[in-house]
Amino acid sequence: MEVKNKYVAIKANINGAPEESDFEIKVENLSHMFEPESKEVVIKNLLVSIDPYQINRMKSQSSSQTSISYATAITPGEVIDTYGVGRVLVSHRPDFKKGDLVAGLLTWGEYTVVKEGSLLNKLDPSLAFPLSYHVGVFGFSGLAAYGGFFEVCKPKPGEKVFVSAASGSIGHLVGQYAKLLGCYVVGSAGSQEKVNFLKETVGFDDAFNYKQETDLKSALKRCFTQGIDVYFDNVGGKMLEAAVANMNSFGRVAICGVISEYTNASTRAAPDMKDIVYKRIRIQGFLAADFMPVYADFLSKTVEYLQDGKLKTIEDISQGVESIPSAFIGLFNGDNIGKKIVKVADE
Amino acid sequence: MEVKNKYVAIKANINGAPEESDFEIKVENLSHMFEPESKEVVIKNLLVSIDPYQINRMKSQSSSQTSISYATAITPGEVIDTYGVGRVLVSHRPDFKKGDLVAGLLTWGEYTVVKEGSLLNKLDPSLAFPLSYHVGVFGFSGLAAYGGFFEVCKPKPGEKVFVSAASGSIGHLVGQYAKLLGCYVVGSAGSQEKVNFLKETVGFDDAFNYKQETDLKSALKRCFTQGIDVYFDNVGGKMLEAAVANMNSFGRVAICGVISEYTNASTRAAPDMKDIVYKRIRIQGFLAADFMPVYADFLSKTVEYLQDGKLKTIEDISQGVESIPSAFIGLFNGDNIGKKIVKVADE
Structure with a gap:
């Protein structure tokens, strides 16, 4: 099985406001990673989150935040991780099987190879909300x-x-x-x-x-x-x-x-x-x-508020991997209302 | 009984670094205040505290801190309140009598007329420490x-x-x-x-x-x-x-x-x-x-540390009401080591 993964990368570190020319769309061949002993899970990305904090990871890393995991540097040319929702394509772990819907640390690309220890959770199929809610309001x-x-x-x-x-x-x-x-x-x-x-x-x-x-x-x-x-x-x-x-x-x-x-x-x-x-x-x-300890409480209250119509969540969804750079740049221009998401693929 | 009170005042609001010329020594006659129905206590000031925060009270008050009691404006020409230690000279309240040693909100002057409701506490005579400790380390x-x-x-x-x-x-x-x-x-x-x-x-x-x-x-x-x-x-x-x-x-x-x-x-x-x-x-x-609720705990621990020689407190004491302006100005020039106090009068 061979999969070509189209993904977004930065060409070089970005130290001011981001521009289209700072980004490139690259293609990699993922086949060499599909080894059973790898304990990897390969995800087909469906919806990925677009967040302002990523700009801090794109800068030349001279600041004092470099030791913080959420601020780890993004390497030019490499895949960029982000929160998102996808479907399991290949699993070499017993806790995930092909077809599972998952939320976790995916990438600004079409596929994600999730290594052991990285954030990945199965979605609760009983939650009757749009899949995008798992990127935004439940994320x-x-x-x-x-x-x-x-x-x-x-x-x-x-x-x-x-x-x-x-x-x-x-x-x-x-x-x-x-x-x-x-x-x-x-x-x-x-x-x-x-x-x-x-x-x-x-x-x-x-x-x-x-x-x-x-x-x-x-x-x-x-x-x-x-x-x-x-x-x-x-x-x-x-x-x-x-x-x-x-x-x-x-x-x-x-x-x-x-x-x-x-x-x-x-x-x-x-x-x-x-x-x-x-x-x-x-x-x-x-x-x-930091609030993972109160996640269950957060989720149950938020689900209840949404079901009762007491809480509204608004999303601004763009289409396709190619739209990720402009979606991201738009955050700094105030283009979006509500949660900015890119739909990478339909189901 | 007539008492002349020599005190320090600002001539006008001070908006930069304080200078000697910003201050004046004034004299007022306190006799008219010695009325039994006033519930006032007249204190002979012994030791008064010199603190940097007073400069904020001396500024032209246009800032957002004006509503905070510890930042109330000091009026040019008027007495300036400060924490200090003194001895009761006249009392029109049953809880204080002539001769009591007290700590509380006194003034940068020789005498303080303490009105009802103002901070005033009798000192514990069992504390075998220099009187100045009540201005600094116990204050x-x-x-x-x-x-x-x-x-x-x-x-x-x-x-x-x-x-x-x-x-x-x-x-x-x-x-x-x-x-x-x-x-x-x-x-x-x-x-x-x-x-x-x-x-x-x-x-x-x-x-x-x-x-x-x-x-x-x-x-x-x-x-x-x-x-x-x-x-x-x-x-x-x-x-x-x-x-x-x-x-x-x-x-x-x-x-x-x-x-x-x-x-x-x-x-x-x-x-x-x-x-x-x-x-x-x-x-x-x-x-x-804000920490008055933990004062008793603070005092007992601090007394113990001092008695055991585990804690040292250092004071820098000037003499006389006339030295108050230079003592205060010196705070901003880094003149003092330890707590800056002015001894207004010997016992």
């Missing part, structure tokens, strides 16, 4: 939203919650979890369409287009007349500074990501540390994988 | 060191602890609490004399003079070959950035103060938020007063 995006909000922010009903990049894969879920808890929720986004989406489709109390604001501190003061208790940060930079200035005493900031800083280090946030001291603010970073 | 400096380290940093034995402004009122205590817990402790300070003090007098494992370092990240990398687990920050700015770059996963940063940012907002720290995310770093501000 690391949902877990980051749930864990980052409940475990890191420790919110209480009635608290005032601000979410940036609120129409994104994680933000639109955070806002809804916060509403379900009984919080007042405001989101920021980069277009009027997204603002409408937040207020009308997913039920935020308020939202604003940061590109239309001359002063972010004033914008937040207008939206939060009683101050911010919880800030779920997806962007960093000036927005983080403005949020800290508007926070209440004992406020909590969960740093999920800082997309405004990924492609431009000169936009780094310099929040007023006197605010941090006097208001006893807590700023804490996290990774979705 | 908010000690409580900030103890609470900030144990309650905010949640340290574990064997962890690697970095303390900046380590020879200061709080820093030299933090390092010793950390050593007593079994941590590896490194401090930064601004002179070779202070470095020697840290290594030889109070037993830090290592210390460095930040003024002699061309690159703070490299300095910390040299001192912490296994990374930093806990950073107790007294300075902010570039040191905070360098510490975050050198932190281990799940590292904790307690922000006690940011003296380098108090007189120059352009030195604000802009730590790499990608580090905060990938290494799941927690940055948290605090105020000593």
Whole structure:
């Protein structure tokens, strides 16, 4: 059996904003890996996740994050791993058989050779949801939203919650979890369409287009007349500074990501540390994988909310391996609403 | 009875580094306040605390901290409150009598009229320590060191602890609490004399003079070959950035103060938020007063350590109300080693 795998690679390290010319589509022959003693499982990729954090893995690795597994460098020319959903094509392990639907660490390509020890789980066939939900709301995006909000922010009903990049894969879920808890929720986004989406489709109390604001501190003061208790940060930079200035005493900031800083280090946030001291603010970073201990709780609650129509998840799905570079680049241009996914193959 | 009170005031708001010309010595007549129905207690001040945070109260108040009680504005010409120790001269309250030794919210002056509801506690006469200890190690400096380290940093034995402004009122205590817990402790300070003090007098494992370092990240990398687990920050700015770059996963940063940012907002720290995310770093501000619930525990442990010779506290005491401005200004020039106190009067 011989399989040709078409995949996306970077041509060289990317140190600024990503462009189409930074990527190439390559083809490799996978046949030599189909050895029974390998304990490998070969997956036909169906849906793969497109996430901003990948840009940090594409940079020249001189930073202090290199020792962190989620920040391991992507090698030019090599396959790029990502969370996704696929179907088992060949299995040399007893726990997976041909035809199984799985979610795990796949690749930006048509096939993935999953080595022993890598993340791979069989999907629960009883979950009557679109397969794409396993990439987004039931995957690391949902877990980051749930864990980052409940475990890191420790919110209480009635608290005032601000979410940036609120129409994104994680933000639109955070806002809804916060509403379900009984919080007042405001989101920021980069277009009027997204603002409408937040207020009308997913039920935020308020939202604003940061590109239309001359002063972010004033914008937040207008939206939060009683101050911010919880800030779920997806962007960093000036927005983080403005949020800290508007926070209440004992406020909590969960740093999920800082997309405004990924492609431009000169936009780094310099929040007023006197605010941090006097208001006893807590700023804490996290990774979705940290919340695996609460995954079962997250999944059962999220399934219930979805079934009851209390939670909506929005996806933005492109077609084909060739669309991966533009899908990824689009994240940094604010092209997507909701979770960005590429459908690599139909069933 | 008529008492003339000599006190220190600011002439106008101070928005940069403080200078002698920003202060004046004033005299007021206190006799009109000695009314029995006032429920006031008049204290003869003996020892008063000199702390960097006061500069934030002296600024033009346009910042977001104005609503915080510990940041209430100091009014030009008026008395300035501060923690201190004194003796009751007149009491119109049943819980205090003339001659009682007390610690509480006094003033940068010779006498304090303590109103009902203001912080005032009788000193335990059984504590056989110098009276000045009640201003420093048993006061908010000690409580900030103890609470900030144990309650905010949640340290574990064997962890690697970095303390900046380590020879200061709080820093030299933090390092010793950390050593007593079994941590590896490194401090930064601004002179070779202070470095020697840290290594030889109070037993830090290592210390460095930040003024002699061309690159703070490299300095910390040299001192912490296994990374930093806990950073107790007294300075902010570039040191905070360098510490975050050198932190281990799940590292904790307690922000006690940011003296380098108090007189120059352009030195604000802009730590790499990608580090905060990938290494799941927690940055948290605090105020000593938050730890009143653990005061009894703090005091009993600290008394025991002092009695057993396991903890040393160092004080830098100036004489007389007139010395208060220069004592305060000296904090920003790194003049003091240990707790800065002014002795306003002998017993």
